[in-house]
Amino acid sequence: MPAVIETEGLTKQWGDLVAVDSLDLSVEKGECYAFLGRNGSGKSTTARMLLDFIRPTRGTSRLLGGAGSDPTVRARVGYLPGDLNLPRSMTGNDAFDFFGGLSGTTDKDERKSLVDRLDLDPTRPVRELSTGNRRKVGLVVAFMSNPELLILDEPTSGLDPVLQEEFRDLLDERKQTGATIWLTSHVMAEVERVADRVGLIRDGHMAKELSMTELRHQTTGTIRLAFPQVVETSAFEGVAGVTGVRVEDGEIVVTIEGPVAALLSRAGELGASHIETEKRDLDDVFLELFDLKGGAT
Amino acid sequence: MSAALRIYLRWIRDRRLSTLMWSLGLVVIVVMTAAFYPSLSESGGDIFADSSGAMSTLLGLSDIIDPSSPLGYLWIGLYANIVPMTLIALGIALGSAAIAGDEETGTLEYMLSKPVTRTAVALSRFAAAATILFVVAAVTALALIASIPLFELGDDVTTTGADGSTLTQPGATAADVAAGTFASFAVGLGFLGISYLLGAATGRKGFATGISTAIAVGGYVLYTLSDATDSLEALTWVSPWRWYIADAMLLDGLEWDVLLPFGLALICLLVGWQWFLRRDLQNP
Incomplete structure (x- = not known):
């Protein structure tokens, strides 16, 4: 057809x-x-x-x-x-x-x-x-x-x-x-x-x-985790879906693609006291794709 | 009902009020002019007697036209100027609106998103514009024909010359008025064709109106000035007024020449239509 x-x-x-x-x-x-x-x-x-x-x-x-x-x-x-x-x-x-x-x-x-x-x-x-x-x-x-x-x-x-x-x-x-x-x-x-x-x-x-x-998929989210004790970024290496980990203001900020179950399970094991999600919406992706400096990618 | 017929009827319907206004305006003018005839005929038409050559040309006078006769009076008062000029103005307005007017407002493009061809639009719009022009001309003619018996315009006029000879000139008839109005309609249709062509070719109403008006006014000026100057007389042939004034069909009856503006309008329609088929629509 x-x-x-x-x-x-x-x-x-x-x-x-x-x-x-x-x-x-x-x-x-x-x-x-x-x-x-x-x-x-x-x-x-x-x-x-x-x-x-x-x-x-x-x-x-x-x-x-x-x-x-x-x-x-x-x-x-x-x-x-x-x-x-x-x-x-x-x-x-x-x-x-x-x-x-x-x-x-x-x-x-x-x-x-x-x-x-x-x-x-x-x-x-x-x-x-x-x-x-x-x-x-x-x-x-x-x-x-x-x-x-x-x-x-x-x-x-x-x-x-x-x-x-x-x-x-x-x-x-x-x-x-x-x-x-x-x-x-x-x-x-x-x-x-x-x-x-x-x-x-x-x-x-x-x-x-x-x-x-x-x-x-391009609206990859980030998850911000707070712990009562110091946690190294290496603790999240190898967790399914995690594409990056960094420390920001004493908290761990993880970027993730796909299901979050594995990440939450690991955070639970480490005794996370606070979880906050940040997700880029499609408009952010649109702006990025049409970024005048970078051009559409 | 075919798409072309729907477009034709809708365009006329959208112009009901303006058609009525144009008709009323012309009716008032021709009836008022006719109403002055009895008082002017009593004065023997002297007010025109001393006209200079240039003035005579401006008034559409020639040696054979006696302004004190009913037909001479109607010719000078209406048919050598106001009636054809008004129908030309209306023809230009309609011709430029037929395609370019709606194209500029964007309504044409929207209509063409429906299952209609550009040909259907081009031809039905021309037909609708010509119909409106014809209706206004016909109403004008009927109003004047109805005025003939009211204002002594149908009476024969007998004048006595200095040598004692008498000359009887016939009163105006319905056929005379119909012929004169038809010739005025024809010249209006010619200009409708010109402005239609310009609008169909460019999609710009202002351009179509402006150039067509310039041709009409320029032709009139050229005719009156060159006719008054022997050496430039040949130039009068460039002007559409030469044809209209020289034939004076109100006085002499219809001649085959009346087909010339129809031919011009037909050529403009064909060229405008084909041009419209081949070009991009203007961004509204």
Whole structure:
């Protein structure tokens, strides 16, 4: 079965500016792929090339086995742009009718269910809606046709934390039904729950591609242990999972990957009086990966 | 309902209010102008009698046009200037909005994420813009036609010359007004085509509006100045006004030349559409 999204050497160049550079991407059916990068790194440009709004300078892209310019392909895609602009005279209901009509969507139950879940008043004109409420309209339009592929450019920007949670539930449900999801974000924590795989884009290059499992390994934790008596660092050498031991302010600081059972057992034997865990979250990893000095590794 | 038809109807629907305003504006102008005819005809049209050559050109006058006759009056008061100019302005506004307007606001790109082709958008938008222009022109013509019997514009006018000879000039008919308005619509459509092409090619509404307006105004200035100067008379052929004024279809009835701006609009549509198919959309 061909990949749902497939690009080969996809490149977009405006004069000297290379917005996207030789991007090779393959997203399988049912996968949730998060495209992560800083502002201006080429995420939206990639989305716009996938949907044929702009044409690549070099390379090719295919969606659902066809061209992004093909209406029959786009009928199977739900899209939410990063900068959503709806005709200002439209109400939410107008937008659902018009864009739903273009997509041949007739299922009003699904649309009503989405409107209720996102707590949206669909009778108000777009011009009166806040940024967050406009994005809700866009989310309803993107999801209401039950598309096979969702292309979501910074989907949760402007949504409050409660709605972000609702949105993630929605994505989970769509994943269960076999939909493929490609979303962009610059917030690592946002994609932590939903993504299966993450591509890190930097200055138009794919800097790194890794599964969420691999990414979580990079969130290696540290455990700080206090003892009533002096304990040498050598006491932790050879304990399973321990990757480093040092003394800091009279306490032992152990870095560990994987299960902590062996370490805790050893600490117990030595009579530890206090245990504190410190874990780098994904945002720390993101910042490190995009460290301007070191570059993406 | 096809996607193209939905886009066509939606675009017109979004412009209901502005279409109404343009129509009302023109209706008020033509009815008010018509209402002044009875009082001006009593004065024998003297106010135009002393016009200089340049002024005559500005007014669209020529030797054969008698401003005291109903048709001469309508020509000078409306059809040599205000009606075509307003329809040109509307045509430019619609043509530049058809693609570039929505592209600048980002709504075009969003629509193109749905299962519609660029061709469907390009053609249905042009058709919608032309429809609105036609509706405004038609309402204008109907208002003036309804004014003819109210303000003596349908009456024949007989004048007696210095040598005692009499000349009878016919009153205005619905057919005259329809022909004159159709020619004005045609020139408006030509400019709609120009601004559509510029907008479809660049995605920049301000650029499309600006250049089209410059062509319209520049053409008018060029025509009036060069027509008043014998040595530059040839230049008048560069101006779309030459065609419009010289044919004066309100007075002389429709001529085949009326198809010229339709041809121009068609060429602009074809080129603009093909250009639009081949280029990147502007980043909203």
